[in-house]
Each structure stands twice: as structure tokens, then as C-alpha cells.
Amino acid sequence: MSPETAQHFKYASGGSAVGGVLYGTVGAMEMVLWLGGHTFMGLGGDPFTVFSLLLIAAMFLYTPFRADNDGYRAMSFLLSALLTATIIGVMCVLIAAAEIVDAALLGEKYAVSNDLLLPTILSLVVSPLWLFFKNNNHKKKWEEMGEV
Amino acid sequence: MSEKKRHTVALAGNPNVGKTVVFNALTGARQRMGNWPGVTVEKKTGIFRYRDEEFEVVDLPGAYSLSPYSLDEKIARAYIVEEKPEVVVDVVNAASLERNLYLTVQLLETGANVVVALNMMDEAEKKGLKIDVERLSRLLHVPVVPMVATRGEGVEALKEAIYEEMRHHEVHRHMTVGYGDVAEECIVELEKRIEKCPPLRDYNRRWVAIKLMENDTIMVGKAKASGCDSLLKKAEQLRELLKKETGTDPEIFLADKRYEFIDRVMDEVVHGGTEAWTFSDMLDEVFTHKIFGVPVFLLFMWAAFQFTFGVAAPFVDAIDIFFSWLSEIAANSISNPAVSSLVADGIISGVGSVIIFLPNIFLLFFVLSLLEDSGYLARAAFVMDRFMYRIGLQGKSFVPLLFGFGCNVPAIMATRTIEGEKDRIITILITPLMSCSARLPVYILFASAFFIGYEGTVIFSMYIMGILLAVLMALLLRRFVLRGKPAPLIIEMPPYRMPSLKSSVMRMWVNGSLFLKKAGTVIFGGVVIVWFLSTYPGGPGSDIETSYIAVLGKILQPLFAPMGWDWKAVAALMFGFVAKEIVVGAYGAFYGISGAEETNTSLQTALSSSFTPVGAYAYMAFVLTYVPCLPTIAAIRTETNSWKWALFAVAYLLSLAYILALVITFVGNLIFHAGVGVEL
Numbered sequence: 150m151s152p153e154t155a156q157h158f159k160y161a162s163g164g165s166a167v168g169g170v171l172y173g174t175v176g177a178m179e180m181v182l183w184l185g186g187h188t189f190m191g192l193g194g195d196p197f198t199v200f201s202l203l204l205i206a207a208m209f210l211y212t213p214f215r216a217d218n219d220g221y222r223a224m225s226f227l228l229s230a231l232l233t234a235t236i237i238g239v240m241c242v243l244i245a246a247a248e249i250v251d252a253a254l255l256g257e258k259y260a261v262s263n264d265l266l267l268p269t270i271l272s273l274v275v276s277p278l279w280l281f282f283k284n285n286n287h288k289k290k291w292e293e294m295g296e297v
Numbered sequence: 298m299s300e301k302k303r304h305t306v307a308l309a310g311n312p313n314v315g316k317t318v319v320f321n322a323l324t325g326a327r328q329r330m331g332n333w334p335g336v337t338v339e340k341k342t343g344i345f346r347y348r349d350e351e352f353e354v355v356d357l358p359g360a361y362s363l364s365p366y367s368l369d370e371k372i373a374r375a376y377i378v379e380e381k382p383e384v385v386v387d388v389v390n391a392a393s394l395e396r397n398l399y400l401t402v403q404l405l406e407t408g409a410n411v412v413v414a415l416n417m418m419d420e421a422e423k424k425g426l427k428i429d430v431e432r433l434s435r436l437l438h439v440p441v442v443p444m445v446a447t448r449g450e451g452v453e454a455l456k457e458a459i460y461e462e463m464r465h466h467e468v469h470r471h472m473t474v475g476y477g478d479v480a481e482e483c484i485v486e487l488e489k490r491i492e493k494c495p496p497l498r499d500y501n502r503r504w505v506a507i508k509l510m511e512n513d514t515i516m517v518g519k520a521k522a523s524g525c526d527s528l529l530k531k532a533e534q535l536r537e538l539l540k541k542e543t544g545t546d547p548e549i550f551l552a553d554k555r556y557e558f559i560d561r562v563m564d565e566v567v568h569g570g571t572e573a574w575t576f577s578d579m580l581d582e583v584f585t586h587k588i589f590g591v592p593v594f595l596l597f598m599w600a601a602f603q604f605t606f607g608v609a610a611p612f613v614d615a616i617d618i619f620f621s622w623l624s625e626i627a628a629n630s631i632s633n634p635a636v637s638s639l640v641a642d643g644i645i646s647g648v649g650s651v652i653i654f655l656p657n658i659f660l661l662f663f664v665l666s667l668l669e670d671s672g673y674l675a676r677a678a679f680v681m682d683r684f685m686y687r688i689g690l691q692g693k694s695f696v697p698l699l700f701g702f703g704c705n706v707p708a709i710m711a712t713r714t715i716e717g718e719k720d721r722i723i724t725i726l727i728t729p730l731m732s733c734s735a736r737l738p739v740y741i742l743f744a745s746a747f748f749i750g751y752e753g754t755v756i757f758s759m760y761i762m763g764i765l766l767a768v769l770m771a772l773l774l775r776r777f778v779l780r781g782k783p784a785p786l787i788i789e790m791p792p793y794r795m796p797s798l799k800s801s802v803m804r805m806w807v808n809g810s811l812f813l814k815k816a817g818t819v820i821f822g823g824v825v826i827v828w829f830l831s832t833y834p835g836g837p838g839s840d841i842e843t844s845y846i847a848v849l850g851k852i853l854q855p856l857f858a859p860m861g862w863d864w865k866a867v868a869a870l871m872f873g874f875v876a877k878e879i880v881v882g883a884y885g886a887f888y889g890i891s892g893a894e895e896t897n898t899s900l901q902t903a904l905s906s907s908f909t910p911v912g913a914y915a916y917m918a919f920v921l922t923y924v925p926c927l928p929t930i931a932a933i934r935t936e937t938n939s940w941k942w943a944l945f946a947v948a949y950l951l952s953l954a955y956i957l958a959l960v961i962t963f964v965g966n967l968i969f970h971a972g973v974g975v976e977l
Contacts (some may be wrong), residue, residue, distance in 0.1 A: 234598065
């Protein structure tokens with residue numbers, strides 16, 4: 150691993166660890182709430198939310214374990230986790246919008262579904278990171294480093 | 298003046314190699330569209346003149362090989378070996394030469410006069426690849442023309458190569474793939490025997506011998522039809538011999554040898570190339586990962602499912618509100634009770650029951666388009682292929698089955714992406730076993746009435762039962778009805794791209810409106826018939842117990858007596874034929890409970906006196922399995938282009954449901970020592 154790759158790998162691992170812990174903690178909390186059938190401070194949970202949060206957390210946390218190959222493979226997990234989180238976030242926002250319209254149509258009072266709340270918030274946090282990696286110089290840098 | 302002969306040129310190649318661009322560059326505006334005989338695959342032909350000769354170019358469907366698996370491959374192969382065009386132009390992507398050469402080798406084996414159009418040379422250069430065109434031509438014994446068709450480069454050289462090939466086509470080539478001593482001896486042995494089988498003598502003998510060694514269904518079928526039994530017997534013996542000697546299935550062994558040949562060609566012809574990692578490579582590192590691949594796939598499918606049905610909800614409700622309003626207006630405005638009932642309950646409700654499916658269908662096709670355009674659908678098929686192969690299907694079958702949990706109609710329409718005809722029909726036939734959302738209200742009603750405290754588990758068991766039955770039926774259908782192996786999954790992994798909103802909306806509209814046009818008419822007719830049966834002979838407002846459907850329910854009831862169901866249960870099932878959720882409404886009508894919903898406690902109480910828990914569970918299983926609803930039957934008819942399969946689905950699902958309900962009743966009664974359901 151070249152010094153430049155090693156440096157980038159450190160960033161990728163550090164960022165991934167933070168993301169993984171964040172998603173993992175919330176996911177585990179959701180799972181407990183879901184299995185226990187309780188709601189706590191408005192946070193419920195359903196299998197979909199739990200599964201998505203834990204899977205994204207696993208992707209983040211797996212990043213450092215790819216260090217033995219090269220920094221590029223590690224970066225793959227970070228990028229995939231960011232992209233997955235972004236997709237889930239966008240989807241949750243659209244579903245929430247549809248729920249608001251549906252409630253208005255049926256003349257009901259709308260409250261954000263518990264199972265949409267957390268993925269939306271978390272994904273709104275990480276989505277800009279995906280755009281950052283996708284669109285700026287990082288893309289070129291990683292591509293150059295990935296040349297074999 | 299004597300009329301000059303028009304020469305035929307076939308344009309073959311893998312999908313996405315720029316074949317259409319080459320076709321347009323050769324023929325310009327002189328094109329004609331049609332269909333290949335007997336199928337709905339588009340056939341494009343065009344004409345060009347060169348050196349005072351006229352050439353008709355036939356654009357063959359894109360194919361990765363000439364195996365008899367997908368419809369496209371069958372059409373391409375049939376044209377080449379049956380019609381024998383004078384020249385076959387094989388359009389090859391220079392940037393993915395290795396993959397493209399498999400088709401080239403197979404084309405050469407048919408004995409066709411091949412010209413290789415080495416397209417996308419600019420992309421190969423971008424990747425730093427240097428291709429020795431002359432060396433490639435010498436190794437394959439065919440002309441090779443480097444091209445960048447999008448810029449018109451190489452078009453004139455291609456015309457010249459076609460012209461020269463046409464003039465010298467009588468010169469036979471001798472490029473052969475060496476299959477090793479044992480296989481070669483088998484091939485030579487079969488070549489000799491093909492002499493004695495007249496219909497097979499029309500083809501290149503070596504090619505036929507190779508096909509027989511591969512147990513090619515089309516060639517074996519031709520030999521069988523011609524009574525060449527000794528040839529087939531010998532071929533079988535030689536296949537066994539080769540399998541014993543190599544330890545591999547002959548078809549796989551021969552394919553491996555072709556790839557070995559291609560590897561050697563690549564070593565000699567292609568040099569350089571810096572294969573930089575791309576974003577697609579990076580995402581594939583995870584999305585096709587052996588551990589992460591399946592969970593990521595499940596997550597995306599789950600998300601797509603949630604999106605489809607979540608976002609459709611306000612549209613569905615809006616349509617429901619609109620048609621209820623319209624129905625009320627019609628009922629109040631028309632004084633004649635018969636006409637009023639026909640318009641309000643028959644026609645408007647009928648149209649409404651069709652339109653209400655549209656938001657889900659449109660959104661499902663929108664999501665499928667997004668998944669396909671983004672490049673992910675190809676990965677999804679790859680990830681699921683191993684599992685699906687075990688139940689006799691291929692990876693592409695998984696996505697439609699999954700969407701069947703939402704609504705069977707769009708799920709059946711989504712099977713269009715599956716190439717193998719048998720694979721596609723099996724997928725269509727087992728899709729109704731995926732428990733769609735319309736069955737949920739029935740489950741909720743019965744689970745709440747009979748399994749208090751265990752509602753979730755009981756409802757979940759219905760979904761699991763549906764999946765297990767689908768797996769079982771896939772295996773049985775593959776074993777007894779649509780025999781053969783699933784088509785091997787050969788799929789191109791396109792780079793990941795940002796999907797185009799315009800393209801996805803366009804495809805959503807095309808597919809959705811197709812459903813509206815074709816299935817809509819059948820559903821509409823069916824709904825009116827059910828209205829008539831449930832309204833007459835008493836007429837509008839009369840007691841439903843005197844209706845034809847009630848009479849039918851009473852006639853058929855003895856058939857269901859072993860399960861302990863009364864005539865109301867049977868008649869409600871007939872209503873469920875239109876749409877499964879109507880079963881709940883039908884019970885409401887029978888018991889005279891207005892606003893019948895699955896959570897209605899008076900309805901649950903009324904039901905609890907009519908069923909035992911075992912009988913109720915058997916009834917739920919019957920609702921899960923029995924005849925698909927009318928829109929689903931219409932979709933099966935449309936997608937298979939045959940009433941045969943639609944009726945087969947009805948018959949086998951009805952039989953399966955009956956047997957299942959009977960077994961549940963019998964076993965359930967044995968376990969719980971309960972008597973048979975209701976007093977009749």
C-alpha cells in the first residue's frame with residue numbers, strides 16, 4: 150500500500166467506523182423496540198427499518214477489514230454504504246410525502262411513521278457525503294489509485 | 298433486361314455492441330420493420346448498394362451465443378443455419394473482445410461466411426488496448442474490419458469486405474476449435490453417421506455433430522422427427538463416453554474448450570491496457586459480494602416494494618373516492634333500478650376495479666425501469682441465480698416473484714425480462730402463489746376471528762405456505778410439464794448509471810397503458826358477469842340469497858362439505874374470483890352487515906359460528922391458493938399469448954387449493970380432535 154493509499158484508507162476507515170457505529174446503534178435500538186413491541190419517545194421500528202439500518206452499519210464497519218488488499222477495496226464498502234443509505238433516505242422521504250397526501254385526502258391527522266423517521270434523518274446526514282465522494286476530486290484520485 | 302440478384306447479409310452480435318448503429322450506417326433510410334415469423338420479436342431489414350450490387354441486410358436479435366435457450370438466440374440461429382445468408386457480419390465490441398468472441402466462434406462453427414466488424418475501437422483505445430487486427434483475421438480465417446460506427450469510420454471498408462466475401466463465398470474455411478482427442482473422435486464418428494440422416498445433411502456436418510454432442514434440443518428434435526434413431530443412440534453413447542473421460546457434462550466441456558481457444562487468441566492479439574477501477578467495479582465489490590450480495594439485494598427489493606405500494610396509496614385512495622362518488626351520482630340520477638344498478642354497481646364499479654390497479658402497476662414498472670436503467674437488475678439476477686437454479690428457474694425469475702407479494706398482475710408482466718420461454722412460463726404459473734396484498738384483508742378477518750393472540754403468526758404462515766408451494770410447484774412443473782434445464786444465465790453487467798427519469802416514465806406509461814388496454818377489457822367483462830350473477834334473477838335490491846351466485850354456491854357446497862364450509866363460504870369464494878379482497882365484502886352482504894371490513898367485530902362474531910379454527914385455517918389456505926383473480930388470469934393470457942396457460946393456471950391452482958384445504962382439515966382435525974366444521 151502506497152503512503153497516499155494508506156492515508157486515504159485511514160480517512161475511509163475513520164469515516165466508516167463513525168457511520169457504522171451510528172447506524173448500528175440506532176439499528177440495534179430499533180430492533181429491541183421492534184422485538185419488544187414497544188415504542189419509546191416516538192421511535193418504533195419495523196423489520197424493514199431494522200434490516201436497512203443494520204445492513205448499512207455492517208457495510209460501514211466492514212471497511213477496515215479490507216485493508217489487507219488495498220485501500221481501494223475498503224473504499225468500495227464506504228461508497229456502497231453511502232449510496233445505499235442515500236437510496237433508502239430518498240425512498241423514505243417520498244413515502245412520507247405520499248403518506249401526508251394520503252392522510253389529507255382521507256381527512257385524517259398525519260403523524261410521521263416511526264419506521265420512516267430514523268432512516269430519513271440518518272440518510273439526510275450521510276447523503277451529502279455520497280455526493281462529495283461521487284462528484285469531486287476524490288473520484289479521480291481513487292480511480293488513479295485503482296489502476297493496476 | 299435481366300433482374301439482378303439481391304444478396305443477403307445478416308447482422309449478428311451481442312446486445313449493446315452498436316449493431317443498430319452499424320445497421321443504420323450500412324442501410325441509411327432504406328429500412329423496413331416487421332416481425333419474425335410466429336413471434337412478436339421485431340425484424341428489421343434494410344438495403345444498400347455497393348459496386349453495382351444490391352444487398353439486403355437483416356438485423357438479427359442480439360445474442361451472446363447460438364444456444365437454443367432464449368428466443369432471441371433461437372431466431373438468430375435459425376436464420377443463419379436455415380436461411381443461409383451469403384454473408385454474416387458479426388459486430389464485435391473491441392473493448393470487450395473476449396466475451397464477444399464466443400459468438401464469433403459459434404458463428405464460424407456453423408460454416409457461415411463471417412465478416413467481423415470490430416466496432417468501438419475508440420473505446421478499446423481509451424482502455425489502452427492495442428488489437429492486432431491482421432493477426433486476429435489470420436487466426437480466425439475471416440476478414441476483420443476495425444470500426445467506430447458512431448463516427449462512420451470503417452463503414453466503407455465493411456461494405457468492401459462484405460462484397461469480397463460475397464464474391465468468394467464458395468471458398469471454404471478451416472478455422473476449427475480443437476476439442477481434444479476424445480471429443481474430436483466422437484465428433485468425427487458422428488459426422489460419418491450424419492450422412493445417413495438426410496434432413497441433417499443440409500447443415501455443416503461438423504456443426505451438427507457438435508450440437509448432438511451438446512444434446513442440443515433443436516438438432517436432437519430434428520433427428521428424432523426424421524427417425525434417425527441409430528444416430529441419436531450413438532450420440533448418447535458418445536456423450537456418456539466423453540462425460541466419463543472428462544468428468545464433465547459434454548456441453549460444459551465443449552464450451553470450456555471454446556473459451557480456451559478464445560484465451561489463446563486474446564493472448565496473441567490483444568496487448569496493453571490499464572484496467573483502472575471504476576465506480577461500477579467498486580459498487581460491484583459489495584453488491585455482488587458473496588456475503589453482502591444477497592442482503593443488499595433483499596434490501597433494495599424491499600425498498601422498491603415499500604416504495605411501490607407506499608407511494609401508490611394516495612392515488613389508490615383518490616381513485617376509490619372518485620369511483621364511489623361517481624357510482625353514487627349514477628345511482629341517484631338514474632331512475633330505472635335495473636339500469637341504475639348496471640351502471641353504478643356493474644359498469645362504474647367494473648371500470649373502477651380495473652383503474653384501481655393502475656397506480657401500483659405504473660409505479661412497479663417505474664421502479665423496475667429505475668432498477669434496470671441503473672444497472673442493478675443485472676446484478677440482482679446474478680446474485681439470485683444460484684438459489685433459483687436449484688428450484689429449476691433462473692436468477693431473473695426472482696424479481697417478478699417478489700413483486701407478486703404486492704400484486705400478481707404487474708409481477709406477471711415483469712416476467713418479460715426472462716429469456717427462456719419455459720423459465721418464463723413456470724415463473725408466470727407460480728406467481729399467483731405469492732400472497733398478494735388483496736388476500737391480506739381475508740387473512741386478517743379470519744385470523745382475528747379464530748386465532749386471537751396468534752394473528753401475526755397465522756398470517757405469516759400463509760406467506761410462508763405460499764412460498765413453499767411456489768417452490769414445490771416450480772420443481773413439479775419443471776419435472777413433468779415444462780421439462781428441461783433452466784436457461785443458463787448469461788448476462789451483461791452494464792456500468793452503473795444514474796437512471797433517466799424521462800426513460801423510466803416513458804416505459805412506465807407504455808407498459809401500464811398496455812395493461813389498461815388488454816387486460817382491462819377482460820376484467821370489465823368479468824365484473825359485469827359477476828354483477829349479473831349476484832343481482833339476478835331477483836333484480837336490483839333483492840335478497841342476495843336468491844341470486845344465481847347463491848344458487849351456484851348451494852350447488853357446489855357438497856364438494857366442500859369435507860372441509861365443513863357452508864354455501865356462503867363457497868359463494869364468497871366465487872366473488873373472490875373478481876378480486877380476492879371482495880371475499881370480505883361478500884361475507885358482509887351475506888350476513889347483512891354493512892361497511893364490512895376485515896376489522897369489523899360483528900362480522901368476526903358471525904363468522905365464528907360458521908367455522909372451526911381448523912376449517913378457518915383451511916379456508917385461508919384455499920384463498921391463498923385457489924384460482925387467480927380475473928385481472929391475473931387476463932395478465933397470464935396476455936403475457937403467454939395463450940388461453941391454454943391461463944386455463945392451466947386456473948385448473949392447477951384450483952386442484953392444489955382443494956387438496957391443500959382437504960389435507961389441512963384432515964390433519965388439523967386429527968391433531969386437535971375437533972369435529973368437522975359447521976352443521977350443514
